[in-house]
Structure formats: C-alpha cells, structure tokens
Amino acid sequence: MAAKVYYENDADSTLLNGKKIAVIGYGSQGHAHSLNLKDSGFDVRVGLREGSKSWAKATEAGLSVKTVAEAAKEADIIMILINDEYQGDVYRESIAPYVEEGNALVFGHGFNIHFGQIKAPKGVDVFMVAPKGPGHLVRRTYQEGKGVPALIAVHQDATGNARALALAWAKGIGGTRGGVLETTFREETETDLFGEQAVLCGGATALVKAGFETLVNAGYQPEIAYFECLHELKLIVDLLYEAGIAGMRYSISDTAQYGDMTRGPRIVTDATKAEMVQILKEIQTGQFAKEWILENKANRPSFNALAAIDQESQLEAVGKQLRGLMSWVKKTDVVEATE
Ligand SMILES: NC(=O)C1=CN([C@@H]2O[C@H](COP(=O)(O)OP(=O)(O)OC[C@H]3O[C@@H](n4cnc5c(N)ncnc54)[C@H](OP(=O)(O)O)[C@@H]3O)[C@@H](O)[C@H]2O)C=CC1
Ligand SMILES: CC[C@](O)(C(C)=O)C(=O)O
Ligand SMILES: [Mg+2]
Ligand SMILES: [Mg+2]
Numbered sequence: 001m002a003a004k005v006y007y008e009n010d011a012d013s014t015l016l017n018g019k020k021i022a023v024i025g026y027g028s029q030g031h032a033h034s035l036n037l038k039d040s041g042f043d044v045r046v047g048l049r050e051g052s053k054s055w056a057k058a059t060e061a062g063l064s065v066k067t068v069a070e071a072a073k074e075a076d077i078i079m080i081l082i083n084d085e086y087q088g089d090v091y092r093e094s095i096a097p098y099v100e101e102g103n104a105l106v107f108g109h110g111f112n113i114h115f116g117q118i119k120a121p122k123g124v125d126v127f128m129v130a131p132k133g134p135g136h137l138v139r140r141t142y143q144e145g146k147g148v149p150a151l152i153a154v155h156q157d158a159t160g161n162a163r164a165l166a167l168a169w170a171k172g173i174g175g176t177r178g179g180v181l182e183t184t185f186r187e188e189t190e191t192d193l194f195g196e197q198a199v200l201c202g203g204a205t206a207l208v209k210a211g212f213e214t215l216v217n218a219g220y221q222p223e224i225a226y227f228e229c230l231h232e233l234k235l236i237v238d239l240l241y242e243a244g245i246a247g248m249r250y251s252i253s254d255t256a257q258y259g260d261m262t263r264g265p266r267i268v269t270d271a272t273k274a275e276m277v278q279i280l281k282e283i284q285t286g287q288f289a290k291e292w293i294l295e296n297k298a299n300r301p302s303f304n305a306l307a308a309i310d311q312e313s314q315l316e317a318v319g320k321q322l323r324g325l326m327s328w329v330k331k332t333d334v335v336e337a338t339e
Contacts, residue, residue, distance in 0.1 A: 006152075006180040011171035015164055016042050022075030023047070024068055024095070025082035026054035028135030029108045033079060034063055036142045036173040047071030047078075047094075073098040077165070079106040079129075085296040088117035099124055102158070104165055109192060110185035113155050115289040125162035126155040129169045130188050136334050138173060147177030155185050193283045198276050205310075207267070208233065212315045222318045230319060 016037075023034040024047040031054075038044045046058045047068040058065045072078050072095040080087055080095070091112070099105065101123035108130050112118040120126045131138045133148035141148055150173070152166035163182075170180045196202065211229035216222050239248035249257045282288045295302055310316065320339060323329050 003181050006167060006170075006176060006182075008171065008176045011167035011176045011180070012164065013040065013168045013171040015161065015168040016077075016172055019043065019076045020074055021045070022071035022078045024071065024078060024080050024090070026052070026058045026065075027081065027083075029131070029138065030054075030081035030135070031058070031061070032131075032135040032138035032142070033081060033108070033173050034058070035061060035139055037169075038063060039142070040172040042172060045071050045075065068094040069098065075103070077104040077106060077169075079108070079169075080112075081108050084109060084111040085292060087112045091118050096121070104159075104162065106166075106169065107185075110153065110155075110189035111193075111289065114185045114189040115286055117293075120156060122156075123158050124156065125158050125165065127157075127162045127166040128153045128155070128185060128188060129166055129173070129175065130192065131173070131175060136332070140332075141178075142174035145177075147174030149178035150175030150180050151183045151188050152180055153183045153185050153188055190280070190283050193288065194276075194280050197283075197288075198279050204233075209310075209313075209315060216314065222314055223322060226315065226318045226322055230315070231322070 019042070021037060021042055021044045023030050023037070023044060026034065026046050026048060030046065034044050034046050045064040045066055046054075047066055047070070048055050048058070050067060055065050066074075068090060078095060078099070080091065082090055095105075099121060104125040104127065105120050106126075107113060107128045110128055110130070113120070113126065113128075128151070130151045130153075131148045132150060133141075138148045150170045152163070152170055154162045154166060157163065167176070167180065170176055208230050212222075212225045215225035215228065236248060236252075239251050243250070249260065252260070279288075282291075323335075323339075329335075
C-alpha cells in the first residue's frame with residue numbers, strides 16, 4: 001500500500017493537554033469535534049454567534065459557550081467549523097483580530113484556504129483535520145468506541161508542531177481509530193468536492209430519484225419503488241463498505257450480479273464519465289467555488305428552490321411514511337432534527 005495510514009499509536013494526543021481549544025460552530029462537525037475532544041479530556045469551549053439556536057444545546061451538553069470573538073480570544077487552537085460560505089467573513093470580523101503568534105488555526109475542510117478566502121497571518125500554524133464522514137457519525141462512532149477515518153494536512157507550520165497537533169486532534173476525535181491519511185489542502189478540497197457532487201451526494205440522490213421516478217411513472221406502487229431504489233441501497237452499500245464490490249456480489253444473486261455487470265455501464269455511460277471530468281474541472285479551476293460564493297451573496301435563490309422541490313417530492317413523502325412504520329429504523333438525532 002502506497003499511502004501511510006496513521007493509527008492510535010502514531011499520535012500523541014497529550015500535545016493538546018493544557019491547550020485552550022475553541023471550536024467555532026456547533027453544527028454537524030462542530031458538535032462532534034467539541035464533544036469528542038471534551039470526552040477525550042481536553043479543555044474545549046464553543047464559539048457561536050449571539051442568539052444562536054445551538055447555544056442552549058451546547059450548554060446542555062456540558063460545554064462552555066462563548067461568542068466567536070470571546071472563544072477565539074482565549075484559545076490557543078481555533079478550529080473553524082462553520083459553513084464554508086460564511087467562514088471568510090466571520091474569520092475577518094471575529095477571529096483574525098485575536099489570532100496570536102504561536103496559535104493554531106484549524107479547518108475541517110480546505111475550501112477557504114485553498115480558494116484564498118482566508119489568508120492566515122504568518123507565525124501561526126494552519127492545519128486541517130477532515131473526517132471522511134458526516135459529523136453525526138463522527139460523534140456516534142466515537143461514542144461506540146469506533147471512529148470515522150480522517151485526513152490531515154498542514155498549510156503552514158510556524159511552530160514546527162503543526163503535523164503532530166493535527167494527529168493529536170485526529171486522535172482526540174476518534175479519527176486514528178479508523179485510520180488517518182496525510183494529504184494537502186488542495187487534494188482534500190478537490191477530492192472532497194468531487195466525491196460529494198459526483199458520487200456520494202449528487203450522484204447517489206440523482207440515481208435514487210431517477211430509479212424511483214422510472215418505476216412510479218411505469219405504474220408501479222411508490223412504496224415498492226421506495227424500498228427498491230432507496231431503502232435497499234443502504235443494505236447494498238453496507239456490503240460494499242464491509243467487503244468491497246466482490247463482497248457485495250458474493251451476497252447478491254447471480255441474476256443480480258449479471259444485471260449489475262451488464263446494465264450498470266448502460267447507466268453510468270461514457271457521457272456520464274465525461275460529465276464527471278467536467279465537474280472535476282469546474283472544481284479545479286475554482287469555477288464551482290466562485291458560483292457557490294456568488295449564490296450565497298445573492299441569498300441562495302437556486303439552493304432554496306432546488307431544496308424545496310426535493311423536500312416536497314413524492315419520494316420524500318413516501319419515505320417519511322414508510323420509515324415511520326419501520327420500528328427498526330432508529331430515531332437518531334438526525335431523524336429528530338429533520339422529521
Ligand atoms: N457536515 C459534515 O459532516 C462535514 C463538514 N465538513 C466541513 O466542516 C465545516 C462545517 O460544516 P457543517 O458541520 O456541515 O456545518 P453546519 O451547517 O452543520 O453548522 C454550521 C455551524 O456554524 C454556525 N454558523 C453559521 N454561520 C455563522 C456565523 N455567521 N457566525 C457564527 N456561527 C455561524 C452555525 O450556527 P447556528 O448553530 O447558530 O446555526 C452552526 O453551528 C465546513 O468546513 C464543512 O465543509 C467536513 C467534513 C464533513
Ligand atoms: C459527503 C459530504 C461531505 O463532504 C462529508 C460529510 O464528508 C460534506 O461536506 O458534508
Ligand atoms: Mg467530505
Ligand atoms: Mg464536503
């Protein structure tokens with residue numbers, strides 16, 4: 001194997017002892033990093049905007065909560081876990097004035113450093129600890145004694161300790177239980193954006209929606225279409241996760257495997273692959289980043305319209321109803337927040 005994978009014994013989390021840690025934001029990643037680090041024994045405070053809906057939640061979870069400026073002012077290590085699109089403004093207004101020489105600025109994704117939205121001052125460490133999974137699972141797996149794998153990268157090493165601190169942080173949140181790989185801000189940013197757009201989120205939801213609509217338009221029951229195209233996808237992906245493509249194919253019927261191997265390439269065609277290359281180019285040239293920044297400056301007209309269409313879709317309505325009847329689908333924190 002070419003890449004070195006770092007595990008528990010490769011990281012010294014005692015480097016975080018005595019450090020004042022600020023986690024800015026308490027969303028998907030923010031709650032996971034701050035609670036996992038607190039449970040790992042470190043001195044964590046959360047920085048939020050005044051009036052934040054998360055203030056009471058973080059306080060009830062036993063965390064010390066302050067404004068972004070107060071948290072940044074007293075911290076040695078500042079992890080920025082607010083939305084990528086707002087990080088630049090919040091950094092300039094409420095974090096930059098308090099960043100001192102020898103401090104560390106940390107990111108969960110490279111977007112703002114790589115696309116030049118945040119320029120860190122000299123004399124501070126700038127590194128990244130990016131879990132390769134949703135924040136709610138970073139928290140859930142940590143509590144189960146497991147961990148979500150993570151990437152680390154160093155953009156600026158002012159103290160000579162940046163890499164060791166990144167590994168220490170990754171250990172503190174459970175990342176070294178799953179395995180940590182070293183990368184660059186550029187590689188993490190471009191691959192993460194590509195993965196979420198083309199495969200994990202954009203590709204997967206487009207595939208599910210197209211399959212569901214094809215069956216329903218052909219007159220099949222929506223409930224059956226939902227089971228076939230969305231519910232069962234999780235069970236198939238679980239096998240892919242556990243044992244790769246061959247492992248998944250070991251468990252499915254030979255009929256399914258023949259259909260998989262002969263029909264799959266008719267779905268993801270050369271045209272689809274050419275579109276993937278185009279999507280990657282838009283990421284690499286900064287075109288996507290520019291579009292997303294402008295979309296936010298205009299108050300998200302496309303984002304809101306597209307999200308509303310999906311939220312009101314038949315697929316989502318049928319899914320909500322069916323999941324309500326499945327006692328084995330647990331009422332997780334994500335379910336409670338969205339249904
Ligand atoms: N979601 C994920 O699993 C992953 C995310 N990342 C990265 O982690 C970072 C955080 O993303 P994510 O966890 O999804 O974000 P969320 O949208 O879940 O949470 C954002 C948090 O930032 C706070 N916030 C938003 N605007 C401001 C502001 N102006 N001032 C102060 N606080 C603000 C929100 O406050 P409030 O609570 O008040 O709304 C909220 O607590 C991003 O860089 C993302 O790319 C990386 C890997 C995976
Ligand atoms: C797949 C989406 C993601 O990149 C993630 C959970 O890793 C994100 O930005 O949320
Ligand atoms: Mg990701
Ligand atoms: Mg991402």
